[in-house]
Amino acid sequence: QKVVIVGASHGGHESAIEILDKYEHVDVAIYEAGDFVSFMSCGMQLFLEDKVTAQDDVRNFAPADIESRGGHVFNQAEVTAINADQKTVTVHFKATDSDQTVPYDKLILSSGVTPMTLPVPGADLDNIYLMRGYDWATKIKAALTDDRFHKITVVGAGYIGIEAADVLSSYGHNKEVTLLDRNDHILERYLNTENIAILTNEFEKHGVNIKTGLNIESFVGENGQVTAIQTDQETIPTDLVIVSAGVKPNTQWLKGTINLDRHGFIQTDAYLRTNLPDVYAIGDAILPLSIPANKPLPIALATTARREAQYVVNHLFKAKPTHPFKGVVGSSALSVYDYHFVTAGLNEMTARESHIDFATSFYEDRQRPAYIPKNDNPRVYVSLTYNPLTHQLLGGSVLSTADLTAQGNVLSLAIAQKLTLEDLACADFFFQPGFDRQWSLLNLAAQHALGNAP
Ligand code: FAD
Secondary structure: OEEEEEOOOHHHHHHHHHHHHHOOOOEEEEEOOOOOOOEOHHHHHHHHOOOOOOHHHOEOOOHHHHHOOOOEEEOOEEEEEEEOOOOEEEEEEOOOOEEEEEEOOEEEEOOOEEEOOOOOOOOOOEOEEEOOHHHHHHHHHHHHOOOOOOEEEEEOOOHHHHHHHHHHHOOOOOOEEEEEEOOOOOOOOOOOHHHHHHHHHHHHHOOOEEEEOOOEEEEEEEOOEEEEEEEOOOEEEOOEEEEOOOEEEOOHHHOOOOOEOOOOOEOOOOOOEOOOOOEEEOHHHEOOEEOOOOEEOOOOOHHHHHHHHHHHHHHOOOOOOOOOOOOEOOEEEEEEOOEEEEEEEOOHHHHHHOOOOOEEEEEEEEOOOOOOOHHHOOEEEEEEEEOOOOOEEEEEEEEEOOOOOHHHHHHHHHHHOOOEHHHHHHOOOOOOOOOOOOOOHHHHHHHHHOOOOO
16 A cells, blocks of 8 residues: 655654555655655744754654655655546655656655735835744744844734734844734734733733734835734834734645535535545644534644554554544643743634634632742642633633643633533542642632632
């Protein structure tokens, strides 16, 4: 059997190692359009902060890792077409500017997404950067110490924009940072109101100028270089822009062959199969089933891509899949200055957009018993999102200067298991005053949501 994988990132990597570890006599080949194989954008913030061994180490795998298991990895090898009748793909090898036809028995598409520049005048000016992949990481790193770039504007205050704003405003780079978003608040797709307010305050304390609820009309330039951003409210002078305001799926080459939705995401069935026989799709290029929303949502995470890859590989050679892909919750964690937060499942905004009835509850406490001095007993903030009738947990987030991010995995499991506030309120979690209260944090947050907590 010959398996062809398109894209050498999280989805492609997981597919290849799962196949090579689970099956014998399967020929696996990964084709990657880029030059550097498998840069891990998840590690970009750590790279920018000088917290990694070397830029070239920030990767999911090196080709040798797959080749030593018997697989093949081709870089600068862009798959340009699927020829479904012949069960072949056309691969363009950039180094030799030549095409090759490659047969497959099974084809796994993990071609991911590309960050979008904004569709406004001036978007093609110089010094408008994006935040994904090896090449942009190199450029942003250079900009951190480049004195020509003093005023820097980050467009998009989601997870990735937040990472950029944090790095730019810290670590002694002396940059004047503005964070823009058309939503009314930063991190609006991730956190609920109270936790957003705490982090907004934290950014402002670190000198980041937050401007939300505005639309960018154009990038203004001089001599081909960006000098300002024109919004519907004001002109913001800037030397450099980092755009992290959305993505487009890398699926243009599939148009007319594979069914795509109106945004270009690959459409799959519940078994992650495309409309073509033996062609599967995973990762950021598809919309996975959200367990709490019970519908496909954009949950673009490495965790999602890897779980989908594992599912596809487990069913790859079965005549019939035994069960559908069960979906994902969508959990992510991040440090913002001295704070750490984790979020799982739906929040106010994503629940509203999914037309799901929801209520929220906000619980604030100290991490440990009151006899622990305050300087060693940080505040903790928990927000829960739940169904107001059934009390089924839909989402939650935990924020503190203590690293309580592992609580997000507890929340994720509870959401995936469709537990209720009542379940969480009395779940048997440990107590030890070095770590928590007599009742554990999530017990207390759920009890509070039920009106029972102290
Ligand atoms: P991608 O990573 O998008 O990669 C697709 C690959 O396919 C690319 O290398 C591309 O060159 C190649 N390709 C595309 N078209 C073709 C073609 N026709 N032929 C050959 N090759 C092709 N997720 C987390 O879970 N945790 C995190 O902490 C986290 N942090 C992140 C931080 C940043 C700054 C960014 C940008 C993302 C982060 N993510 C994180 C998201 C995570 O990186 C993505 O969800 C994940 O990379 C998706 O993997 P993928 O396999 O779908 O595709």
